[in-house]
Every structure is written in structure tokens, then in C-alpha cells.
Amino acid sequence: MASIRDVAKEAGVAICTVSRLINGTAKVEPETQKKIEAAMKKLDYVPNELARGMFKGRSNSIAMLVPNIQHPWFSSLASEIEKILYEKKYKFMLFSTSDDKQREKECFKLLKSNIVDGIICGTTTSTAKEYQRIDKPMVMLDYMVGNKFPVVVSDHKMGGQLAAREFINSGCRYVIHISGIRTDKNIMSYECHEELDRVLAENGIKSRRVPVQWNDFDFQGYFEMAKCILEEYPDVDGVFAADMPAIVFLKAAFAIGKKIPDDLAIVAYGGTYITNASTTRLTSIHQPYKEIAQEAVRQLMEMIDGPADDEQADGNIILLPVSVEKGDTTK
Helix, strand or coil: CCCCHHHHHHHHCCCHHHHHHHHHCCCCCCHHHHHHHHHHHHHHCCCHHHHHHHHHHCCEEEEEEECCCCCHHHHHHHHHHHHHHHCCCEEEEEEEECCCCHHHHHHHHHCCCCCCCEECCCHHHHHHHHHHHHCCCEEEECECCCEEEEEEEHHHHHHHHHHHHHCCCCCCCCEEEEEECCCCCCCCCCCCHHHHHHHHCCCCCEEEEEEEEEEEEEEHHHHHHHHHHHHHHHCCCEEEEEEHHHHHHHHHHHHHHCCCCCCCEEEEEEEEEHCCCCCCCEEEEECCCCCCCCHHHHHHHHHHHHHCCCCCCCCCCCCCCCCHHHCCCCC
């Protein structure tokens, strides 16, 4: 692999002249520029982008942290963000932490250098104080940090209300909903479960929350859990869960002979591609991942390009509306 020294030798110029041209730090005579560019082409020289970024204080790279890239919602969101950044000439780095705090810390330690210009954070295992110590432009996706970083998030309260309405219209009397294990009040996604409980209670419908650490389960693990819950609580006639466990509850319901939606109504929360994976299409509350991607990138670009002023309005919460995508699993 050719080095900058090889390019300088081939072009008959000093190494610092090649460096000035590559980094754009000073003007180079047109004739000299042609010689250097011809040498780079001949030697198939590729500049070290990381080194250039460290020199210029800008890498044109963005990092995203997610708890698990196998999660359909995070994979859909990451894919959309990568497309948007590519159009803006930015490189994309994706870190999947397995919802592990130590792994998240290791990622942030790496990202403290000039390896990236900004971070889109979809993980939630650190504390608000720990996130506030991050000294880079950052956008949160589901966690309120305070007034330092903006949060771009689905309107989870609206999601809980829409899901409750689907169960009410389906005539349900006992709804269970599968949630993660809430370890921090700043995590915003739990608002959908709280709102679901509230609206169902107002309408005289019993509800029960089942906390599950979703990273601990593969598809088969979810299936066994779903089957066990449905057999243990035969009077349950409604299930609310993220896309993947909702699909598994549908499969488990069919396995024990339940009719959908007459015996059991199911509402998925996410509305990603996986809700169409079965011949029985799930009714879902669609979180607008494309719009979230667009807004997260827009907020981050404003922070990167804007003035370094701690008092600028970075800590706003941008709520994006969710919607019902009607399927075959509710009436």
C-alpha cells in the first residue's frame, strides 16, 4: 500500500506539500497539484481519513449506539440513518452493546477521540449524569438527559392510548403487556405502558404488565414464554408487546388453539417489517422510524455545525406522532 512519502517521491515534491493538498490547509500551485494527483492515481493512494479527521478536528463520521442490532426497530432505524448520512457524505459507525453497561462504556471511551463528529444514542444503560459527561454532540433516542442533549422519540403516551383503544374496540377484558425491565425513570418508552394501564383502567379493563429483559430471549425462548403465559392465564384476551414478541404470541396462540382476534387480540408496538412476516397481519402501533431518523440527523448536524454554546437549546424533546396500522389481530 502506497504511503504519502511514496506519493511525494513520485511527484517530485516535499511530503508537506502533499499533506497540504490532501488536508486543504494551504494553496498548492496548479501544476504541482496536477503532479500530485497524477502520482496518487498511479500509486492508487488512499488518504488516511482518520488521520485527516484528527488533524482537521472533523472526521465526517457519525456513530450510533443500539442495545441490539437484531431488534427489528433498531435495525430499521439504523438502516434509515445510514442512508441519510450517506447522502450527506458522512460515514456511519454502528455499535451494538447487547444492552450491557460495560460495553456501552467501552464504546463511549473509544468515541471520545476525534474518530466521530457526533453520536446518536439509542442505548439507556448509563445514568443521566454519565451521559452528561459526554463531550460531543449527541442526540438521544429514548432517554431524557436534561438540557444538554436533545431527545428525538416517538410519542409513547399517544402509543399507549391508541393501543388501549384497539383493545377496547375488540371487547377485551384482561390485557397483558410485555415490557422491558425499567431501571431508570428517564427512559421514555415505558410511558406507553403506563398510559395503556391508565386508559384500560378507566374503561374497567384489567391489565397486567410482564417485565422481560428481551435481550435474554431468542425466538424460541419468546415462544416458550408466550405459551406459558397464555396457558397460565387462560382468561387473558389481549396482548400488547413489541413486534418480535407480538409475533411469537400470535404463533403461541395458534399453537394452543386460540382464535385471533375472537379469543385473543394482539397489538404490536413498533410496526416494522416483521409485523407482515405472518399470513395473519398484526395490528400495530407504528413508530415513525424514518421521521425519527431524519429528525435525529437534523438535530445532530445543527449541533455539529452550530456554535459551541452550552446555553443553546439542545435539551428539547421532539415527540413524533405514532399511528395505528390495522391488521388481522384486532376487531
